[in-house]
Amino acid sequence: MNGFPRGRTAIVGSATYGIGKAPGLSSMDIAVNASVSALRDANLTPDDVDALYICLPDNFLSGLTFAEYLGIQPKITENNRTGGSAFLTHLASACLALDAGLCDTALIAYGSNQLSGVGKLVTPAGADPYEGPYRPRLPVSAYALAAARHMHDYGTTPEQLAEVAVSARQWANLNPEAYMQGYLSIDDVLQARRVSSPLGVRDCCLVTDGGAAIVVTRADRAKDHASTPVHVLGAAAATFHYNISQMPDLTVTAASESGARAFAQAGYGPEDIDVVELYDAFTINPILFMEDLGFCPKGEGGRYFEGGRTAPGGEMPVNTNGGGLSCVHPGMYGLFTIVEAVRQLAGQADGRQVAGARLALSHGSGGFLSSQVTAILGTEETL
Template sequence: MSMHAYITGAYDTAVGELPGSSCMALHAEAAIGAIQDAGLSLNDIDGVLCAYSFTEPHLMLASVFCEYLGIHPGTCFAIQAGGASACIMIMQAAALVASGQCKHVLVVTGDNRLTGMSRDGAVAALAEVGHPQFERPFGISVPAAYALVAQRYMHEYGVTPEQLAAIAVEHRRHAGRHPKAHVRKPLTVEDVLASKPIAEPLRMLDCCLISDGGAALVVSSAEARHDCANKPVEILGAGQGHTHEHIVMAPSLVDFGCKASSAAAFARAGVSPRDIDVAQIYDSFTITLAVELESIGFFQCGEAGLAAAAGQLGLGGSLPCNTHGGLLSYGHSGAAGGMFHAVEAVHQLRGHAQDRQVPDARLAFVHGDGGILSAHCSLVLGA
């Protein structure tokens, strides 16, 4: 089964601390890189999808970007779904080309979250999280909300801090093989457990990075992919799942929308979790990845941390996961954080991942999570 849509271009900028960078400049670099990777020109792009920016917020960011780049596509809009934005944009781009409305859709993200925001500015932006009546007055924060999930999850399944720490350690091991990764210094379980407490039981090294960077893809129709220069990656299936926005309204603290989104993506692709060769799954915190790996069906409840400790998420494991280092070690730059996962999947399926290459990778799973495990989008990609 196919959605009749193909990723034909992929590019990610440098990631980390990039003094002098800006949201629009990172968007432009990523966009031009992806278009060149596809062997196309700016004039070939007839659709543009953007996400959001913290450093240059605008209600019509996609229009601002097109103005900045000097292009005039027939379709242009922005999607805001937090960390799920990148996957949702790819799903939307696939629908646009499959329906014949576009031939080549540029999907672009980027932000200078690290150098472009002061500490106070970052805190102010994050202060917008939470229900204004039932959560914000009590001092909710993003880490605190995920800590609630971690507390319940650990109580329910007997998961330990050491098991969550193993996830961070494996991600750092992956990042050590990626020349662009924001942080590559080796990490141990003891390092994670000794790091600064943030929100019990989460510690500093259980949390994702804050980075500058951008990433983009070109999604092309089945016919138009033949115009492109590089090996296309097929979008085989996609799905979404939405259960809540505010954590106080979540129907469960151990069962989330990723179960529905992944089930839809697998069904549309005609595959199952056991068929996946490599996975790139949103990892804003160690607990995020643990919950999602299990809800999606890669591991039984309570077993993801044990699997990480046993090396099952490594290159030689049963499910190589976040082979670039993920948000925990590769980098997290707003919506671009989720796009880094998709770009890495393309590298893997093209066989271009160098030292971190999964041998004979034919099927990749990509997942994005927005809010407090609120919005979910899953993709199945094929070489």
């Protein structure tokens, strides 16, 4: 007995809003617009919602603000912050609350006006007394350390990192919503301005506005709200550290634990997954995560991305919306991995649809490779 209510909850609505630039709107405005669209997708209204989960970059009491903005009085208001992984943490919590009968309809939302409001990548870190004196360019320098160590230990090359960015761009070119489109080559990535060695600007996520939302309910109600409910088969979290200087091994993330537990809950393994949606804040991330989640041995992640394996037409589709590298990255990307997984499993991904997708993995990362959360989602036939 693993304690997780396998398949007993399902995602019945999802939406994005304001991807790219949404001038004149606050982060909450963007989150609420995405929420209303997700509820409409599920044939629901705000009045039907009795559990709210939200985490905004510029509002530390956003759970309360969210309830007030929607004009509702929810039974549960959750504002847990673990960085970009928060929304997968919210999903796990919502599934437990729904299964326990504490609520009937959970809304999970995010919004950010980072591009139009601030215009640059922002991190609340930097004041750490041990790292601060070295003036790291956070968050990128933290990930550059991990990339450099992986290169040292396993021979990973800049070209292999570039393959991650090129694969993401090829998917983005199939997605009308993606903010960054156009041809991108390995040489383009390698020749781009360096930001924190060995990472260049094309190894780094976008800075955009954007919001996303999903609606979750119990499986026995799901068919009333979605023609193709997406069931939550497993969801698990793990944390090894916060500051990058305290990471036990720069090449091993807590995804090695969260993934194993999520797969055990779901009753499936990496070999069963049809589509993978990863938090790709930097090109080293998918390399580390594919290793730690069991899709390839440790040290083989760079080679795994060679030859278009994860690009359109490849054997393992990864980040089919274009990811944080080419689709959208409004400060925190985690909820977008769930939305894209839902679209793929519901057959709603249009020109980038992965044929026959039944099982999807969604993975969020928070902090500096710190908080890792993995969810396994499936269609009804996977129950």
